[in-house]
Amino acid sequence: MFNITPRITLLLPAIAIACAAPAFAQQLDMRFSCGVERELDDERVTYADSGTVKLNGDRIDAFQWESALFNPPRSADCSIDESDGLQLEARNNAWRITLQDGQAARTRRGYTFGSRVNCSIRIERDGDMVQMKPTCPALCGARPNFSELSVDIKTGTCRYEE
Numbered sequence: 001m002f003n004i005t006p007r008i009t010l011l012l013p014a015i016a017i018a019c020a021a022p023a024f025a026q027q028l029d030m031r032f033s034c035g036v037e038r039e040l041d042d043e044r045v046t047y048a049d050s051g052t053v054k055l056n057g058d059r060i061d062a063f064q065w066e067s068a069l070f071n072p073p074r075s076a077d078c079s080i081d082e083s084d085g086l087q088l089e090a091r092n093n094a095w096r097i098t099l100q101d102g103q104a105a106r107t108r109r110g111y112t113f114g115s116r117v118n119c120s121i122r123i124e125r126d127g128d129m130v131q132m133k134p135t136c137p138a139l140c141g142a143r144p145n146f147s148e149l150s151v152d153i154k155t156g157t158c159r160y161e162e
Contacts, residue, residue, distance in 0.1 A: 026093055028055045028125060032151045034158030046070040047160055049147050053123065053130075058090045063097065065121075067134075067146040076143035079109070080119070084139065093125040102138040111141060121146070128154040 033050040051065035063086060068077040080086075085100035099105050102117030119136035130153055134146035148161040 026055075026057060026090055026095075028053055028095070028123065028130065030054075030130060030151065030153045032156070032158065034147075034149055034151065034160070036158075036160050038160075040071070043071055047147050049149060049158070055088065055090070055095055055123075058088055060086055060088050060097070065132075065146065067140075067143075069143055069147075074142075076141050078134075078136065078140035078143055078146045080121070080136065080139045080146075084108075095123045097121045097123070099138060106138050109139065128152050 054061035064081040084105040119138040122133040
């Protein structure tokens with residue numbers, strides 16, 4: 001007959017220690033200011049983006065992003081910050097920010113014309129590179145979405161995606 005009680009007794013403290021140990025909180029703390037001129041539909045346009053991102057595990061300490069598209073004689077912008085009712089999901093150097101109520105955030109900003117009310121901003125970190133992938137028409141005026149861009153948080157260099 002086998003006696004397995006000592007083996008179980010030895011494993012229980014190890015399991016308890018593993019469960020009690022706090023998980024490593026992934027963090028991101030960056031400020032960015034980016035701009036580029038491009039041809040869009042045979043017109044010269046300027047993209048300008050700036051913001052602050054401070055994420056600590058599954059908590060948003062600060063989030064603000066202004067994304068503008070200047071196309072004389074008109075321009076269009078998108079804007080998001082903590083007052084819009086942000087929610088955060090975090091996993092493995094990646095975060096997803098969504099709105100608790102897209103319609104309420106849109107109305108608060110004064111957008112009365114019809115547009116989709118969805119908003120999702122994926123943020124992925126790979127070393128010093130942070131890629132921001134927005135699908136957020138809810139918080140844009142006459143513009144369909146925020147700019148998709150990558151930021152080198154060490155050098156501040158930005159790259160706009162096509």
